[in-house]
Amino acid sequence: MTSILRAFEIIRTLWEVRSAGPSEIASLLGISKSTAHVYLHSLQSTGYVINDGGKYRLSYQFLTMGSRLKYRSRIFQVSKEEIRALADETGELVTLLIEESAEAILLHQETGSRALELGTYPGMTLPIHTHAAGKVFLAYMEESRTRAIITEESLERQTEATIVDAQTLQAEVEQIRTDGFAFDWDQQVQGMGVIAVPIVVDGVLRAVLGIACPTGRLRDETYRTELRRKLQEKVDSVTIKYRYGA
Amino acid sequence: MTSILRAFEIIRTLWEVRSAGPSEIASLLGISKSTAHVYLHSLQSTGYVINDGGKYRLSYQFLTMGSRLKYRSRIFQVSKEEIRALADETGELVTLLIEESAEAILLHQETGSRALELGTYPGMTLPIHTHAAGKVFLAYMEESRTRAIITEESLERQTEATIVDAQTLQAEVEQIRTDGFAFDWDQQVQGMGVIAVPIVVDGVLRAVLGIACPTGRLRDETYRTELRRKLQEKVDSVTIKYRYGA
């Protein structure tokens, strides 16, 4: 089914170039101009691509569908209020991440009054080994998957503190299993630290709730444990809501 | 190019049923089981569909792509801070809408401290004739399109106050052109009113900024003009930012 793959290649290309006509798409993908036109025309009739005056571009249908998925998801529905409350109480950046295809996806975030402004956005994907939340996923998923990701993946470096060694990562993962939470300093972006706690319902890891704040504030141990306590508190109430309804 | 259309039909179906296997998709779309399987398999390899153990479902790739489109858009970037500020200053719900394919799309929203909680979300689409923001679009788009939408579209009713008569709508649109803003009461949802102001840069309508609040508060005329003044103020600074950079 090359046509479907090609259609999504065109979508990706349209994302990259923002707007293009059949000729440009054709030369970028190495297909004929008329073929490119047929694809673009078909994509237009799905509503995911828009034609203004010969130039084609992606429509906000992606946002519509993506947001619907987000707002319909149970974990978002039951944790939305707690995330807002946690952001208000701590003033920091609170994030809800889920795992999909061995990647961490930022499903939702709320910013507190003194939260740092990262360039993060809902739907953003993050490599799983570069931050506390990702390591929680590694710690709580089925061990075979953990092993596969740790060894197979290339463990790309993001900052100087990023763990790129499989054994070190494995040890951290085991530590997280016993602790029930994860820390990181500077592993994703320099100057930022994260505390992350798993949301486990019926023995299944549903998501990870995290607080991101400047490394400076995190060095204070009493503040750190305070954050962790508040985080765990919210996770507990989210777990109950998820399990027992409403 | 029926395969592309069919692929997106399958995506729509997967949205509706949340999760399904080839057999279920096949019977829903009237195709053979093996065809459904090939489609699902291809969609999976695009990353937009995920296979857990035979059952297929949509991935958050839609959210990722949709959010990227949103966060990259110039109008969002230049108005983000003003929207947050306006929500803080007024305490109400502030919305940024754009028009696409004769529909209004809620690109962004920020909630103030006493804002009413509608079930709105970024990416949500709204019929264009049922609210103040939509009527601003009608007022500021090319007249031929306005006429086409007003007369062609069926003007579906949402509440008792929804304008479903083409002539009434036309008159309102002309009023908005002279006023430079739009009001509505109860036209989208009962008990809610909206004030909407166009964001026009270089003679082109880029988006509409709106404030939604309970009809009760809107009846106070001094409050109404106060809201409108603050709204216009933010729109002016957004316009300048959009036009002259940063």
Place this chain on the structure above:
DNA sequence: CTAAATCGTTCGGATATGTTAGACACTCTC
């Protein structure tokens, strides 16, 4: 202001591609 070039779009024929039924292994249900 004209001419050449490039654009998006349309058409019909060669052929590559999608479609299908059937067979398989597997998992639940009864």
Place this chain on the structure above:
DNA sequence: GAGAGTGTCTAACATATCCGAACGATTTAG
């Protein structure tokens, strides 16, 4: 433990995809 359901895979057929050429319309170059 039998049966009906599932997801997956293969191979042959037929259909729908792909391309080159040609059409206006628009933009660029002279």
